[in-house]
Amino acid sequence: MTGFPRKHFLEISIISYYAVVKRKTKTALVKLDIRAVAERARVSIATVSRTVNGIPSVGPDLAKRVWKAIEELDYYPNTQARGLVSGRSRLLGLVISEITNPFFPELIQGFEEIAVENGYEILIGSTNYDPKRMNLVIRRMLERKVEGVAVMTFGIEEPLLQQLAERRIPLTLIDFDLPSPLVSTLRVDYGAGIGQAVHHLAALGHRQITFISGSATLHSARARVDAFKIAAKEARFSPKDARIVEANHTIEGGMLAFERLQARGELATAIMCSNDMTAIGVLRSAFSIGLRVPRDLSIIGFDDIRFAQFTTPPLTTVQMSRVDLARTAFFALRDHGEIPLKATTPREYTIPTKLVVRQSTDVPRDSLKRN
Amino acid sequence: MTGFPRKHFLEISIISYYAVVKRKTKTALVKLDIRAVAERARVSIATVSRTVNGIPSVGPDLAKRVWKAIEELDYYPNTQARGLVSGRSRLLGLVISEITNPFFPELIQGFEEIAVENGYEILIGSTNYDPKRMNLVIRRMLERKVEGVAVMTFGIEEPLLQQLAERRIPLTLIDFDLPSPLVSTLRVDYGAGIGQAVHHLAALGHRQITFISGSATLHSARARVDAFKIAAKEARFSPKDARIVEANHTIEGGMLAFERLQARGELATAIMCSNDMTAIGVLRSAFSIGLRVPRDLSIIGFDDIRFAQFTTPPLTTVQMSRVDLARTAFFALRDHGEIPLKATTPREYTIPTKLVVRQSTDVPRDSLKRN
DNA sequence: ATGAAAGCGCTAACAG
């Protein structure tokens, strides 16, 4: 009987918005608010409120009466009223690029889970890579008085966020710095996973690797390219042997990039992709011209979306945990929000990445090791 | 200047929660509510409210003053307060099975789009096929005072919905009847698409088709099986030649089902799957034992998820438009909500399906037509 | 056409 402060109410039975109550000889439809509970429990509404919020100062007998009344009436509090008076909405915003990109549903799932566990609800907004939509999305969230926003899009619009940050609302960004007290950033350690990938390929005997990047306009795509460059250099690939071409993080983009490479006779023995969708496109195009993966061509993806396990062959890829991302984003937001304006919370979190070796990589096609 | 009744406010600039206002000689942080706007425009708060809500009785000059003040202050209304007093939350619930099932993101996208266009926000809840979670999900939505819930899960729990329906909240279900004034149902016309698929196969010369269904506990899975049975009968397949085996709508399930079939020597020349994920699993398993699709085996999916275009070979499948589904669900909800309790809105909508022929179907492997 | 005032359902001082 300790109350469910802001948690989801009444776990057992479904609740009626209206309760049927006998009054005199007539049956009337009565609004089911805190007052109704108070009357029935013969206490003040303040006591009901305290009970519901688990404030310890309520005497055990009264509390029992209140809970009894609550159950009998199937009462549950009105979130809007709670939010209005307390100034807290228990709402968090999650901004993503587009929900049909398989990367995001897994992120959303993780975020929703942890948020709901903690009594928050989430509002999702997709930008579809359009800065104007980003603007609108954020406005919607502001109107709903979200207590924090996680901007998990691939491309981030500096000026927009700048304004958001000035609005005194906690913000969590991915791969993007914004020096402001309520902003924290999740820094993905691209270097780790991409480094492993390059070394994996080098160890296999590959002397040339082509990296198919995402759009250079996207922050996170550039970060991956940079990580690749560094890794390639460390592994002593010359720039010529570590060519970089640009695609757009879609299957079609991957197909196109591959076909262009192939048409120009520039096919390396190994291709690394900036994300799994691109890799899937490459896989598909390679297959359609009769190349066998990994015998004729090694392919590595990035993200480790669930589907990567089910390509043919299963895709070797760099894993970045969406669940980590989601949980970290949530706690970053919450920690900046719960103790408002207390500016001691860390501003930066690192998200690890690591190579997952499956079956799309092998020794190069002309390798002596094969003989 | 007609007002933005409940639409997203101030489309141009990002708004400050606090506005910096000169007062006497000091710069002060002032709360930005309707009163601030009223003061600045030298009108009453009632007038501001009317202006904002586009109520025509406001004189044009006053309206202009109000809008000017609104813009200067970057004011936007507080949704919680609005909701509290008006009893409307402009929130709609969308219950799905699980967001990582590629079927749903496309549905969500459609639903979100149309909802936002109409000034609604959506709350998403995933049941993960667990009735208990369904219960919780719905409770969350009730607490937030959603104005309607679209339950688009594959499996539907009758008693739960029954209680929901009694709660006077508009409900839209998929493939599920619930005789209640505020409940509408979207009836997917499985027969059409599945019929076309069976006939397509029959016309190609297939004499045996195996149907791999989803879990029989799911309503929508059963509906697909039933449609298949009818179509097979119409096409004069004997029950023996139109075998049905059960899987679970996942890639793994499809792989398993195929392997079982293959191990028992029960492989038909054509396999129809209850959804695309299953078909992808079958495709993958078939490939791994050296079967070529469609030469050795024809495969048809269901749903037409986006990825179906990118399998190898591209998947012939029955298309059910998620956008249709989403839009229809939205309007069904809205029409039951806007004119509260007016019970003349249609209760039933049909969602069409149709076969999309791609490259995973061909004449059977032993067909004379090939020679 | 405009304003004053009464709440919406709840929380949070402030009394006792």
Added chain:
DNA sequence: CTGTTAGCGCTTTCAT
């Protein structure tokens, strides 16, 4: 410990 009361920011009568 418990109750009374004053709003949270807004919409909506009811006057004018």
